[in-house]
Structures are given as structure tokens and as C-alpha cells.
Amino acid sequence: MEMLSGADMVVRALQEEGVEYIFGYPGGSVLHIYDALFKQDKVSHILVRHEQAATHAADGYARATGKPGVVMVTSGPGATNAITGLATAFMDSIPMIVLSGQVRSDWIGDDAFQETDMIGVSRPVVKHSFMVRDPKDIPEIFKKAFYIATTGRPGPVLIDIPKDHTAPNKTFPYEYPKKVKLRSYAPVTRGHSGQIRKAVEELLKAKRPVIYSGGGVVQGEASEALTKLARKLNFPVTNTLMGLGAYPGTDRQFLGMLGMHGTYEANMAMHSADVILAAGARLDDRVTNNTKKFCPGAKLIHIDIDPASISKNVAAHIPIVGPVQQVLDEMLSMLDEQDNEPDHKALERWWQEIDGWREFHGLRYETNESGPMKPQQVVEALYKATEGKAYVTSDVGQHQMFAAQFYKFDSPRQWINSGGLGTMGFGLPAAMGVQFAFPDAVVACVTGEGSIQMNIQELSTCLQYGLPVKIININNQALGMVRQWQDMQYGGRHSQSYMESLPDFVKLAESYGHVGIKVEKFEDLEGAMNEAFALKDRLVFMDIYVDPTEHVYPMHIADGAMRDMWLSKTERT
Amino acid sequence: MRRIISILMENEPGALSRVVALFSQRGYNIETLTVAPTEDPTLSRLTMTTTGDEYKIEQITKHLNKLIEVVKLVDLTEGAHIEREIMLMKIKATGAQRAEVKRTVDIFRGQIVDVTATVYTVQLTGTTDKLEAFINAIGETQVLEVVRSGVSGIARGEKVLSL
Numbered sequence: 001m002e003m004l005s006g007a008d009m010v011v012r013a014l015q016e017e018g019v020e021y022i023f024g025y026p027g028g029s030v031l032h033i034y035d036a037l038f039k040q041d042k043v044s045h046i047l048v049r050h051e052q053a054a055t056h057a058a059d060g061y062a063r064a065t066g067k068p069g070v071v072m073v074t075s076g077p078g079a080t081n082a083i084t085g086l087a088t089a090f091m092d093s094i095p096m097i098v099l100s101g102q103v104r105s106d107w108i109g110d111d112a113f114q115e116t117d118m119i120g121v122s123r124p125v126v127k128h129s130f131m132v133r134d135p136k137d138i139p140e141i142f143k144k145a146f147y148i149a150t151t152g153r154p155g156p157v158l159i160d161i162p163k164d165h166t167a168p169n170k171t172f173p174y175e176y177p178k179k180v181k182l183r184s185y186a187p188v189t190r191g192h193s194g195q196i197r198k199a200v201e202e203l204l205k206a207k208r209p210v211i212y213s214g215g216g217v218v219q220g221e222a223s224e225a226l227t228k229l230a231r232k233l234n235f236p237v238t239n240t241l242m243g244l245g246a247y248p249g250t251d252r253q254f255l256g257m258l259g260m261h262g263t264y265e266a267n268m269a270m271h272s273a274d275v276i277l278a279a280g281a282r283l284d285d286r287v288t289n290n291t292k293k294f295c296p297g298a299k300l301i302h303i304d305i306d307p308a309s310i311s312k313n314v315a316a317h318i319p320i321v322g323p324v325q326q327v328l329d330e331m332l333s334m335l336d337e338q339d340n341e342p343d344h345k346a347l348e349r350w351w352q353e354i355d356g357w358r359e360f361h362g363l364r365y366e367t368n369e370s371g372p373m374k375p376q377q378v379v380e381a382l383y384k385a386t387e388g389k390a391y392v393t394s395d396v397g398q399h400q401m402f403a404a405q406f407y408k409f410d411s412p413r414q415w416i417n418s419g420g421l422g423t424m425g426f427g428l429p430a431a432m433g434v435q436f437a438f439p440d441a442v443v444a445c446v447t448g449e450g451s452i453q454m455n456i457q458e459l460s461t462c463l464q465y466g467l468p469v470k471i472i473n474i475n476n477q478a479l480g481m482v483r484q485w486q487d488m489q490y491g492g493r494h495s496q497s498y499m500e501s502l503p504d505f506v507k508l509a510e511s512y513g514h515v516g517i518k519v520e521k522f523e524d525l526e527g528a529m530n531e532a533f534a535l536k537d538r539l540v541f542m543d544i545y546v547d548p549t550e551h552v553y554p555m556h557i558a559d560g561a562m563r564d565m566w567l568s569k570t571e572r573t
Numbered sequence: 574m575r576r577i578i579s580i581l582m583e584n585e586p587g588a589l590s591r592v593v594a595l596f597s598q599r600g601y602n603i604e605t606l607t608v609a610p611t612e613d614p615t616l617s618r619l620t621m622t623t624t625g626d627e628y629k630i631e632q633i634t635k636h637l638n639k640l641i642e643v644v645k646l647v648d649l650t651e652g653a654h655i656e657r658e659i660m661l662m663k664i665k666a667t668g669a670q671r672a673e674v675k676r677t678v679d680i681f682r683g684q685i686v687d688v689t690a691t692v693y694t695v696q697l698t699g700t701t702d703k704l705e706a707f708i709n710a711i712g713e714t715q716v717l718e719v720v721r722s723g724v725s726g727i728a729r730g731e732k733v734l735s736l
Contacts, residue, residue: 119587124598128641148641184583184644308635
């Protein structure tokens with residue numbers, strides 16, 4: 001049998017798993033592995049400027065491709081810097097492998113230099129973790145780690161490797177396992193047919209149905225099945241923040257996003273529905289508002305790969321545990337086999353009602369020709385300049401909600417944001433990961449002057465690897481979402497929510513070797529966008545000044561029902 | 574409602590900490606916890622008692638099942654079952670109290686396993702209720718030290734928790 005050192009085994013295992021990129025940052029505990037990486041060229045290492053960015057870049061890569069993102073960090077601070085990225089991936093069920101170095105095994109527990117109990121620190125934010133206790137176990141651990149990260153409900157898996165177990169002078173027999181043996185882990189591969197049939201019967205009877213789909217449809221590659229089902233039944237579809245793109249955003253049957261900043265029509269339809277088909281969505285608090293008042297007349301059919309997501313926040317009438325794609329496909333074939341038709345008459349009335357809601361609000365916002373630009377206008381201009389075809393990553397805050405509302409995503413994996421954890425600083429490194437996955441694609445990072453400064457150092461990484469990301473900095477000179485809440489709930493007291501001493505972002509971009517464009521007037525916006533996107537091989541930082549007083553609407557009224565919303569600063573339902 | 578959850582899990586380092594951490598992460602209570610390897614040394618059997626309504630218990634069992642190291646799990650309280658806890662207790666036993674304590678131990682079918690001039694060490698096995706009844710019968714002022722194992726349980730009849 002082939003004899004390899006622990007470090008060589010790590011690199012070989014990554015090759016066996018078909019890893020193209022590993023995002024990381026070297027340090028003492030992982031130097032043996034870095035040396036092994038140096039001697040091969042199948043796995044490319046991407047050097048970031050901060051470990052948090054490595055995790056978000058791997059995460060962006062994973063969200064765009066569906067393949068697991070891979071990260072390597074050293075022990076201690078390198079490892080703890082990766083925690084936010086692990087938590088971000090965990091909340092959004094993103095497949096990721098993080099390799100963290102650890103101090104020599106005989107030093108563990110001695111408070112050695114750069115020692116952190118990474119297994120302990122990461123425990124609540126990983127799907128699973130492994131500590132390498134014997135170098136011989138490395139192949140099996142890697143096989144299991146990739147399997148666990150990518151199957152069932154995906155998630156991040158951590159592998160902690162003490163330095164002595166990768167020493168180059170000690171070799172061990174190496175064979176990469178072909179199969180995984182895990183007696184305690186068997187993700188469901190099929191939904192229960194009886195439950196699926198019950199659900200189909202309910203769908204056919206429905207008079208006011210809504211399909212509410214989430215990130216699971218994107219992750220589970222079920223977008224095509226969902227679209228077929230919705231079209232066949234002529235049902236309205238709403239997507240969660242994580243689910244955008246799973247159903248074409250420009251389609252007539254699409255109601256937009258639902259939830260806290262969902263559209264009026266999506267939230268009204270949900271509240272008035274008699275049957276809700278929740279597919280790969282977890283009824284989280286940003287969607288439901290007060291769960292006691294949630295959709296009072298609705299029967300809930302809930303499809304999820306994770307049984308723990310079903311009836312966690314809202315009790316399901318028809319729970320279906322299974323891969324969402326398989327379940328939707330089975331629904332489709334059941335509909336076909338009996339030539340079943342939905343209640344067309346009732347649906348016609350339902351669509352009339354929905355169209356009325358659409359006309360009433362439809363994401364309207366006020367513009368002021370002589371006043372400052374509106375953030376919504378920026379997203380609309382971005383949509384136009386990229387013909388709706390860009391990969392859009394975002395940071396967290398108002399700009400994220402505006403992007404979700406106003407960019408109409410027609411394809412899954414096109415919209416990449418931190419939904420569950422809400423991680424500021426996610427957007428730029430995530431865009432890097434997407435650009436690595438698709439070097440020729442147009443990648444835009446919609447951000448704000450608050451979020452971008454949380455990982456701004458990655459401009460340097462972008463220069464090193466020539467990543468032509470377009471940064472759309474919607475600059476309202478304030479932590480906009482915090483400020484909005486302070487306006488609405490704290491009597492307008494803007495405690496620590498505005499940004500003094502903002503840098504000159506144009507000069508900053510230039511000093512990192514990129515192009516900076518400042519836009520202050522709406523009439524310059526379209527031209528500047530076109531100029532930026534014409535620079536195909538350069539990173540362009542667009543610093544766009546917008547109205548600092550703008551709020552995101554609609555907005556759920558706290559503790560109300562789905563239908564309880566602020567529609568503007570003065571109107572409410 | 575009180576529940577006894579019995580778990581078969583991989584006998585590996587870190588497995589127990591995942592189970593325990595899950596309870597604190599998600600705000601569930603653990604009242605008792607006992608764990609030891611089984612006849613198959615690769616498996617540990619963990620028994621815990623917890624309280625919660627049906628909804629909470631359902632969430633607990635679902636989340637426990639999600640842990641990669643948890644192989645099988647059963648809520649013993651869902652069916653007929655046997656539960657036992659073992660208690661070791663030091664009791665003040667001087668003068669007239671010596672006979673009285675001895676009588677109470679006999680009534681509860683306990684055993685005196687160690688004796689000094691002033692102290693009895695008593696071993697008692699039974700359900701949690703029985704152990705508590707014994708402590709009450711002895712009276713708090715007489716009790717010097719109590720060690721309880723936590724609940725162990727097994728289903729009645731032919732039902733078996735194994736691979």
C-alpha cells in the first residue's frame with residue numbers, strides 16, 4: 001500500500017474529492033500541510049487577508065456551484081476567525097469543510113501557543129466535527145466529512161488536525177475509501193408517498209393556495225420541479241430571502257419575497273390562504289411574524305429534508321420529510337396520472353384578488369427629482385445594466401433588502417446572501433468565491449458603507465487574483481437598517497448608527513489597484529453603471545451616495561400577523 | 574411532563590459533549606444523566622430525564638436524532654418501562670435513632686453497606702419517587718450526604734433498544 005505523511009494524505013484526500021480551490025491563511029500548525037500543497041497543482045490555494053473572508057469565499061463558491069467550499073486555517077486565532085463563517089454557513093445549510101490546524105497532540109490542554117479548543121468553540125455552529133487522533137484515520141475522516149457536509153440537510157463540517165499528525169517524516173498506509181460507513185447517519189431519500197398523496201389532494205381542493213418556497217429548493221436543486229408544479233396548478237409562488245431565484249422572479253405567478261420586508265401581495269396572499277405548500281422553507285421569525293397569528297385559515301403542507309424543521313415554529317397539517325426535489329416530482333407524477341385539475345374557477349377569483357393587492361402596492365417608493373438618489377433606484381439600475389443576469393452577492397442591512405426586492409432573479413444560485421445569520425462583511429468575500437467558480441460571469445456585490453468595511457481588506461485578494469467583482473456600495477452614510485429601527489421604535493434617537501469619518505472609497509479602491517467611481521446624482525447613475533460593467537477585467541468600486549433617510553417597506557408590524565405591515569412612513573395596513 | 578429518553582450512541586470522545594451541549598444550546602433541561610458503555614464496546618447507552626410538553630419533547634428527540642453520533646433513541650415513557658436509580662446515603666445514626674433508621678431502611682428494602690459509631694451508609698435502589706420518599710422518611714436533619722446515579726431505564730416486554 002502507498003505510504004504517505006499526514007499532510008500528504010490531507011492534500012490527496014482533497015484531490016480525491018475533486019476540490020478545485022481551498023481558501024485559507026497559513027500559520028504554524030498547518031505549515032506541514034501548506035508544504036504538501038506547494039508540491040502539487042491540482043488544488044489551488046487562495047490566500048485571503050483574513051480567515052473570516054476565507055470562510056465566506058468558500059461559502060459563496062458553494063452557494064454558486066452546489067459543491068462544498070473548502071477552507072484551511074491555522075490553530076488559535078486563525079480558527080476562531082473562521083467561526084463567523086462557519087455560523088453563517090450553518091444557518092443557511094451550506095456545504096463546507098473547514099480544516100483547522102491544532103497544536104501538537106501532546107500539548108493539547110496545556111494552553112500552548114495558539115491553542116484553542118476548536119472542536120468545543122465550533123460545536124454549536126457545525127453540522128459535525130472531527131478531531132484527527134491518529135494520522136491513519138485521515139482518509140476515512142475526510143470521506144465522512146465530505147459526505148456529511150453535502151448530504152441530507154447540508155452544513156459545515158470541521159476537521160481539527162494536530163500538527164504532529166501531519167509531520168512529513170512519519171508515513172502511514174494510505175487508501176481513500178470508496179464508500180462511507182455511518183450506521184448513525186442516513187438522510188431520508190424519499191418522502192412518504194401516503195403523505196404526498198394527501199398533500200396533492202389538498203392542493204387540488206385549494207381555493208386560495210400559495211406556494212411558499214425557501215433555500216431548500218435552491219440547495220436541493222428542485223427549482224425546475226417547483227416551477228413545473230406551480231405552472232401546472234396555476235398557483236401563486238412566493239420565495240423567502242434564501243429562496244429567491246428558485247422560481248423565476250419575472251414570472252407572472254411570482255409574488256415576490258414574503259416576510260418582514262416581503263411584498264404587500266405576498267404577505268396578504270399568505271395571510272388569506274387556505275392551503276400553503278411550504279417547500280424547503282423553515283417558517284422562521286423573519287417570515288412568520290407572530291406565529292400565533294400566522295395564516296389563520298391555512299392548512300400547512302410542509303416539505304423539508306430535516307425533520308427538526310417541521311413543526312418547529314408552526315405546526316404542519318401534512319408534514320413530508322424528504323428531499324424537496326423528489327417530493328415535488330412525485331407530486332407532479334401524481335397530478336399527471338389521474339389527469340387531475342385544480343379548482344380553476346376558485347383560482348381565477350384568487351388571482352383577481354392578488355392582482356388587486358399587486359396594483360395597490362407593488363413595491364412603490366417615492367422619488368424626488370431634485371433630492372438625493374434612492375437606494376431602490378440603484379438596484380434597478382444594476383438590474384438594467386446587468387440585464388438581470390449577474391450573480392448578486394450582498395451584505396446585510398437595507399441594501400440587502402432593496403436588492404432582494406428590486407433585482408428580479410430568474411435563476412437559482414444567482415442571489416447569494418447571508419439570510420439566517422445576517423453576517424455583515426459577507427458580500428465581498430462571497431463574491432470572490434463566486435468569481436473563482438465562474439471566472440467569466442458578471443458578479444456584483446451589493447453592499448453598504450457599513451458592511452463593506454467589515455471585510456474591505458479583501459480588495460487586496462481581489463487584486464492578487466485579478467477578480468473583476470463589481471462593488472455596488474449603496475452609501476447612505478448610516479447603518480441604515482439600525483437607523484430605520486431607531487426612527488420607528490426609538491423616537492429617532494440615532495444611537496451609534498451613523499458613520500463619521502468615512503474613507504474616500506474611490507481613493508481606497510485605487511490604492512488597492514482597482515477602479516473607483518463615485519456617483520452622487522441620479523442622472524449620472526446609468527452611465528456610471530455602464531462604464532463600470534464595461535470594464536470586464538477590472539474590479540470597480542462604485543460608491544453611490546443615496547438618501548440617508550430612506551426606509552425599507554413594506555415592513556411587518558412587530559408581533560402582528562403576516563398581513564400587518566407598514567407600507568410607507570405614514571401608511572399601515 | 575417528565576420523560577426518560579434512552580440513547581444508543583457511538584462510544585467516541587466528544588459524543589457526550591454534543592448531547593449535553595445540545596440541551597444548553599436549545600434551552601432544554603436535563604434533570605438526570607447517566608452514561609456507560611454497553612455490551613458492544615463501540616456503543617454507549619445514555620439515559621436522561623427531562624421535562625417538557627409534547628412539542629418540546631418532539632423537538633428534543635428530533636434534534637438528538639440529528640446528531641451524527643446518535644445511533645438510536647427511544648422515549649421510554651411512551652410505553653411500559655422499568656426505571657431504576659441507585660442512591661448511596663450517609664445518615665446520622667446515634668442513640669435511639671440507630672434502630673429507627675435501621676427500621677426505615679428495612680421498610681424501603683435498602684441495605685446498610687457501611688457502619689460507624691455515628692453513621693450508617695445506606696444503599697437504596699428504586700424509582701425516583703421511592704428514593705425521594707425514603708429521604709423524606711429519614712428526615713432532612715438526619716441526612717449527611719446523598720449520591721444518586723440518575724435514572725436508568727429499559728422497556729418492558731420484548732422491545733429491545735439495539736442495532
